Amino acid sequence: MPENNRIDLVELPAADPAALTAAREFYESAFGWTFTSYGDGYADTSDSGVAFGLNGSADSTQQAAALPVLFVDDLEAARARVAESGGTIRHDIYGFPGGRRFHFVDPAGNELAVWSHDPAGSTAS
Secondary structure, three states, X not given: OOOOOEEEEXXXXXXXXXXXXXXXXXXXXXXXXXOEEOOOOEEEEOOOOOEEXXXXXXXXXXXXXXXXXXXXXXXXXXXXXXXXXXXXXXXXXXXXXXXXEEEEEOOOOOEEEEEEOOOOOOOOO
16 A cells, blocks of 8 residues: 555556557566556566556656655645645646555756545546
8 A cells, every 4th residue: 555645656658559559568578577557558567576556648747757756645735735836737637547646846946746545446547
């Protein structure tokens, strides 16, 4: 179970599902990691020592570089604290298979994401 207010995973971008497949095959071959797929656009592994994801979605939530992702118990409260503390919300709360998340940029220009389980059990935003 993820811990509140802790970095839960690191996510790397892949340009599209084909790039995700190529990256996945690379990490499987080079390091022996096994991945779980969540549709065509996402896969992750816990074999890497930290939770590690590959994001091959071609939508506006795609990041440009490695993305640290924090877990929180209360997503709305975390979003409010980020905004009140000077962070800029880059992508507002949206659903994905397994939960909901938002992206923000810190005052130094670093993009991070924050996720939580969806209390309603759906993936709608």
